[in-house]
Amino acid sequence: xxxxxxxxxxxxxxxxSLRLSCAASGYIYDNYYMGWFRQAPGKTREGVACIFISGxxxxxADSVRGRFTxxxxxxxxxxxxxxxxxxxxxxxxxxxxxxRWAGGSCLTPFNxxxxxxxxxxxxxxx
Numbered sequence: 001x002x003x004x005x006x007x008x009x010x011x012x013x014x015x016x017s018l019r020l021s022c023a024a025s026g027y028i029y030d031n032y033y034m035g036w037f038r039q040a041p042g043k044t045r046e047g048v049a050c051i052f053i054s055g056x057x058x059x060x061a062d063s064v065r066g067r068f069t070x071x072x073x074x075x076x077x078x079x080x081x082x083x084x085x086x087x088x089x090x091x092x093x094x095x096x097x098x099x100r101w102a103g104g105s106c107l108t109p110f111n112x113x114x115x116x117x118x119x120x121x122x123x124x125x126x
Contacts, residue, residue: 002026002115004096009120016086016124022079022096022117030054033099033106036070036081038092038122047107048094049081059106064090086124093119 008020020036028034035050049070051058058070069082079096099114 002028002098004098004115004117006094006096006117006120009094009122011123011125012086014087014124014126017082017084018086018122020081020083020094020096020120020122022081024077024079024096024098028053028074028077028098029100031100033101034072034079035097035106036079037095037097037109038090039095039119040092043092045095045109047105047109050106051079052101052106061107083122086122088124088126090122091124092122094122095119 003025005023010018012018030053033050033052036048037045038048039045047061048064049058049060049068051070051072067085071080096117097114099110
């Protein structure tokens with residue numbers, strides 16, 4: 001069983017920065033990926049960035065590429081999301097997730113066979 005706990009959300013003005021952290025407990029296998037997803041009120045959950053535990057290049061949504069950076073520390077079981085140049089449209093609840101990779105895009109939200117954190121709120125004001 002894997003548990004994920006996010007932290008680091010808050011309120012910031014447009015153009016500002018925030019760093020989200022996700023602490024994982026339990027065993028994350030090498031064939032897993034971890035990612036950040038977000039959901040704004042009235043919208044469906046969307047993938048923001050994801051990274052594979054075994055290595056390789058991170059994957060970013062077009063809307064955040066160049067502004068957000070995902071990173072991981074496997075030894076500490078930590079996942080991070082550095083968010084720069086924040087925009088009001090980045091306002092959402094941000095979720096950390098972990099799942100065994102079974103093909104397809106790691107940015108696709110899933111309903112089964114994976115783990116989600118409780119979320120941390122990010123609010124960007126103009």
